[in-house]
Amino acid sequence: MQFSYLEHVDHELLPTIEIVWEVSRVFHADSDLYVSSFYQQLNELKEHSGLAQLEGVEKLRALTRAFYWQLGFSKAPEPLLSSKRVLIDRAIRLRTGEPFTLALLLQEAANHFGLVLELIDFPDYPLLRFDHDQHSYFVDPASGDLLRGQQVQERFEDATEGGESFSWDKLEAADQKIVLVRYLNEVKHALISDRRFADALTTVHMLLAILPDDPYEIRDRGYILEELDCNHVAVDDYQYFVEQCPDDPSAQLLRLQLENWTTPQTVLH
Template identity: 90%
Template sequence: MQSTMRFSYLEHVEHELLPTIEILWEVSRVFHADSDHYVSSFYQQLSGLKEHSELTELDGVELLRELCRVFYWQLGFSKAPEQLLTNKRVLVDRAIRLRTGEPFSLALLLQEAANYFGLELELIDFPDYPLLRFDHDQHSYFVDPSSGDLLLGEQVQERFEDATEGSEDFSWDKLEAAEQKHILVRYLSELKHAFISDRRFADALTTVHMLLTILPDDPYEIRDRGYILEELDCNHVAVDDYQYFVEQCPDDPSAQLLRLQLENWTTPQTVLH
């Protein structure tokens, strides 16, 4: 079950050959022809800050605090106001354009802004949405990307316990930096669900092909591809994907429902337009 689309910049992410942000710009270009305009404006604003602010006079935690203030107040970035996921709040070029986005997308943009000013922020995979970690003078500081607030270790632990509702035990190894492959899978998964929520199924299908470039033959991505193909009235193609999933994950709760559905699709359906 190989993807028919090629995305060369996603083929070797386990080796981290390209910076994550460069890959995210490439993903944006697939969906919007004007994405480079907004990416360029983002770097122009960062360059302007370097010339006309006190950021260049600070370092360490003070630089991080001021950068967060500038990012969320002066540049005006904010968390998406909608409760429902939408693609324009996930794609980083749209987040730049609209000055608002999902916390994950804001984290990636703030990480790049920090890198521009010489600060290395690590993205931490975390329940609900990721955090950014900054290590300085044998201390770790954590940035909540939804607000720019700096959190200390005990606040992070409280947030973990709230997010998991006590279903998982907290340990400090959960605050290790996420690998690029994991970051991209989580980002593309969020984008896929956003496109599905927006009923932009052709774009959702493209996103699944991106995920299958990173996770070849993953049965859950192939199941999702089947669902999207079904929404696109391609039941005769979706059959193969559903069949593959049922064979690979027979004990999954959704497999039984798909078995029944496959039994009902005894012959390819003709769609009349």
Template identity: 70%
Template sequence: MRFSYLEHIAQEILPTIEIIWEVSRAFHSDSDQYVADYYQSIRHLAEDLDELDGVEKLQGLTEQFFFNLSFSDAPEPIVGSQRILLDRVISYRTGLPMSLALLLQEAAAYAGLQLELVDFPGYPLLRFDYQQQSYFVDPINGDLLEGYQVQERFEDLTENVVDFGWDMFEAADQKTVLVRYLTELKHAFIHDRAFANALTTVHMLLTIHPDDPYEIRDRGYVLEELDCQQAAVDDYLYFVEQCPDDPSAQLLRLQLETWAAPQHILH
């Protein structure tokens, strides 16, 4: 499988949102219908905010996004792909924080606001810089957080194991955003038991990180679920060789030994 739109993300040739629209198209033939509807909605939203500026405009944007457009956080503890793929998030108006952040970021761009996605522990935040101050938007509900609130949240999430530093809150690069997004999508497809789609997602991730042993291990698992045992063996062997000290390597060794043992047929 080849995904040309993922091959040069280190150079950030294409906008991140355009790449993620392509990801949706890879799974749904009707994706463009929902994308077009979304752009029509955010054009109207931008027109409504035209007279506002700065933080006031940002607050108006989040109010429109979460109340007028009715976007909300996914209610399930473990979500399926419909809460991640942007076309389905648009359709259901419900999604994971990463997906909501990407949609809100695009809505902001249409309103003339630049929001940067920050790879925050737990789930990403959106940063807005205005008049030498940074504000952070929670993509779950649109709450506007100031610096001290972000620091408190960071320390709670990391339990003070990691020292806080503002250099951690620079805008995430395109590769970081796409890997996080596709990893969430991969796990969702596996949860859905949509293994053919999970395999496609793993190949997308391997386009970004060729020869990554953990993605190859996950491909082996998906191939095993698709009854492609020999291909799964090759991937598991690669992982065990590359990551012999990983806790899952010992379990895979035992599994590979079981598969290699002669099968006795009882009559």
């Protein structure tokens, strides 16, 4: 399975949003319909909202109000991941999404209005950073709220439960590879949650196009293959993971599972 648009993300040859659109097209034949409607709504907003005449933070505040109120986007109401809230075309269709997906949509909306929002790879879910007049403002994509530095630090400490030291370099923009790996992992886990295992397997192949031979993705491929009743293929993936990551907590469980699969069963008559 080939995904050429994912093989060169280290060089950032394509805009991230275009790659995310391509991911949605793999799973939904009507994806372009919702992508087109999103840009149409942004064009209508540009014509009628007066946003184009604003600048700086005032423009950012007006844009977030329009995104969450006029366009009606909101955080997904379900406590569990669902692919209809992660895949970006479904989030457009339903007007609700996970914070990461909303961050990508808001970032693209800002770009449409001449504002540069950088995605920050943050614990729990990403934030968006806007730099203006030697100040940085941070947008919470779950709500559109603007945060300043102290609020961001407090959020980091809450998300990590004090287990990780905060530093300002954690607020640097994430590169395309980090963004796509994190997004595709959300897609993968959402599809597994939906029990769409064949689609989840496709997502693992996408991740392996970016991270060839990654033992954790290969382990997840083994799990999905097992769910698809392909144990004979899953064995190789589990074995690879155990060899590459022998000290991982899940490796011991997989060793026992592999032993059970390969040990002949006694048949009682």
